[in-house]
Amino acid sequence: MNTVSLALHHEISQFLYHEMTLLDDWLFRDWLDVMASDIHYTMRTCVNAQTRDRRRSVQPPTTWIFNEDKHQLERRIARLETGMAWAEEPPSRTRHLLTNIQVTPVEGSEDEFDIRLNYLLYRSQKERDETYYAGMRQDRIRRTDSALGWQVCRRDIVLDQVVLTSHNISVLF
Amino acid sequence: MSTTIDFNALVDAKNGRVTPVIYTDPAIYELELERVFGRCWLFLCHESQIPKAGDFFNTFMGEDPVVIVRQKDGTIKAFLNQCRHRSMRVSYADSGNTRAFTCPYHGWSYGTDGALIEVPLETRAYPHGLCKEKWGLQEVTRVASYKGLIFGNWDEGAPDLATYMGDMAWYLDGVLDRREGGTEIIGGVQKWEIECNWKFAAEQFASDQYHALFSHASAVQVLGAKPDDDADKKLGAGQTARPVWETAKDAIQYGEDGHGSGFFFTEQPDANVWVDGEVSQYFRDTYQEAEDRLGEVRALRLAGHNTLFPTMSWLNGTATLRVWHPKGANKVEVWAFCIADKDAPQDVKDAFERSATRAFGPAGFLEQDDSENWVEIQKILRGHRARNTPLCMEMGIGNEKRREDGIPGITNYIFSETAARGLYRRWADLLMSDNWDEVIERTEAFKAEVLQP
Numbered sequence A: 001m002n003t004v005s006l007a008l009h010h011e012i013s014q015f016l017y018h019e020m021t022l023l024d025d026w027l028f029r030d031w032l033d034v035m036a037s038d039i040h041y042t043m044r045t046c047v048n049a050q051t052r053d054r055r056r057s058v059q060p061p062t063t064w065i066f067n068e069d070k071h072q073l074e075r076r077i078a079r080l081e082t083g084m085a086w087a088e089e090p091p092s093r094t095r096h097l098l099t100n101i102q103v104t105p106v107e108g109s110e111d112e113f114d115i116r117l118n119y120l121l122y123r124s125q126k127e128r129d130e131t132y133y134a135g136m137r138q139d140r141i142r143r144t145d146s147a148l149g150w151q152v153c154r155r156d157i158v159l160d161q162v163v164l165t166s167h168n169i170s171v172l173f
Numbered sequence B: 001m002s003t004t005i006d007f008n009a010l011v012d013a014k015n016g017r018v019t020p021v022i023y024t025d026p027a028i029y030e031l032e033l034e035r036v037f038g039r040c041w042l043f044l045c046h047e048s049q050i051p052k053a054g055d056f057f058n059t060f061m062g063e064d065p066v067v068i069v070r071q072k073d074g075t076i077k078a079f080l081n082q083c084r085h086r087s088m089r090v091s092y093a094d095s096g097n098t099r100a101f102t103c104p105y106h107g108w109s110y111g112t113d114g115a116l117i118e119v120p121l122e123t124r125a126y127p128h129g130l131c132k133e134k135w136g137l138q139e140v141t142r143v144a145s146y147k148g149l150i151f152g153n154w155d156e157g158a159p160d161l162a163t164y165m166g167d168m169a170w171y172l173d174g175v176l177d178r179r180e181g182g183t184e185i186i187g188g189v190q191k192w193e194i195e196c197n198w199k200f201a202a203e204q205f206a207s208d209q210y211h212a213l214f215s216h217a218s219a220v221q222v223l224g225a226k227p228d229d230d231a232d233k234k235l236g237a238g239q240t241a242r243p244v245w246e247t248a249k250d251a252i253q254y255g256e257d258g259h260g261s262g263f264f265f266t267e268q269p270d271a272n273v274w275v276d277g278e279v280s281q282y283f284r285d286t287y288q289e290a291e292d293r294l295g296e297v298r299a300l301r302l303a304g305h306n307t308l309f310p311t312m313s314w315l316n317g318t319a320t321l322r323v324w325h326p327k328g329a330n331k332v333e334v335w336a337f338c339i340a341d342k343d344a345p346q347d348v349k350d351a352f353e354r355s356a357t358r359a360f361g362p363a364g365f366l367e368q369d370d371s372e373n374w375v376e377i378q379k380i381l382r383g384h385r386a387r388n389t390p391l392c393m394e395m396g397i398g399n400e401k402r403r404e405d406g407i408p409g410i411t412n413y414i415f416s417e418t419a420a421r422g423l424y425r426r427w428a429d430l431l432m433s434d435n436w437d438e439v440i441e442r443t444e445a446f447k448a449e450v451l452q453p
Ligand code: FES
Pocket: B083, B084, B085, B086, B087, B088, B103, B104, B105, B106, B107, B108
């Protein structure tokens, strides 16, 4: 296993926790600053494939849920700021829980790292609406001289559900 | 099932009144499964999703799981996904390719033509002899395609697909027939559930442009390209960054036989401002071909909403095609497909997929707001008073007419509820009638009433 030092792992974990806190605290513009200008932010749908098809590595086509660059992420935040984004009115309460954080140095790069982690996102809305999103996430982060010392330049989110059991996704991961 | 429910009292389409108990009552829902979903043509999948022999796609007709299979001779059959032994499902994957459907319970195996071909321990278990011919998968009574879209119907007595679609086919062609090669589905299927009755969604896509102004105000505000915006919007000559309802020359709603559509007349072949620049450019590049095939109105009709009764909806220009699968009176499962011209270049197809996702996927800028409304409405209707209080459905009442200019069907100004009234009338007619002849008689009577001067 190509691991990193305990100190670096700690530093990176703290960065990821902090980034999630920005979302939970509705500091969306601050969160956007943590996204690199070349960010590619995706989420794919999941599918049920036959085992025999999987073995032949064919499976039903998937499609995007998110497929965003920084401009589009900014527009999402701008939408929330209009005061007319009804899916987030009143805004959801979210708790982003990150676990199983694995850090791998990017080959040939001093300051980029690949992260794989599991997440659980709890979303509470209105009086008693509750949703859980669980899955796996792969990030690529880059050391920069920005406020937090790091930025996210790639985020691929995998949701374990085939049918989303929430009526929409109006929160960020 | 016989009924004592007075649908005429619940749906007074003539005067524009609907009692919302129709969205909540479990007995009504059961009757819908039998008389609406058991008798209407329902969208199953697109031919491009099962190109090769043995390819299958799993979906639902009402709450019944149905598997659609491409046969060895290239034809298409659909079967109830239910083992004839003890009702187990015989196919689990969303789609794939197979030579047989083998039941996981006791191992009965069915060919892709639905025939029961293998029964484990057959001679020992059925010493009296099992007549395997009798126990094949139940085949969907009628399967028919329309320009790439495959539909199924359980009812022997239903009108054929073309008759069932009626004038709606003219509107549907605006998406399916723009170019020589027809259409295909790009990518997979987005699936999500909304805790609301299926009719809210079906009605909105049939009839409700009115909500867009308010519900989608945030999306319109942030997604509209500004004329001086040098981002990827590439506004074309004559295309406006203003919402189409502010700039359109005219706007029409169509509603007949339960189907409905609403759209604007624009001067340029430009789609909604929230699609990517490549998509807008593609519509301009292919305008002449579309106009030659469909005429000016439909070639320019790139912003519009539609429902083919009961549960297939789509948006022109935005490439989203969806089915509202009912899951109880209080729940619907949305299946959204991205549909685009087969002959479009790959980068344009990618742009279609991005645009459809961004606007109308489960995390879509516009989609988010619709579901929020429906979920909240369904909560309100838990109240006894709320669900027995008639709703106002009077918009544009009395202004229905047939046009002389070739735009077919019963029409009205876009901000009307003609299509909604027609949808609920057809729905009630289905629930009250014992057969299709009766349904058609009732619908014709309603149409005559609507068009009375
Ligand atoms: S239920 Fe299918 S073999 Fe018994």
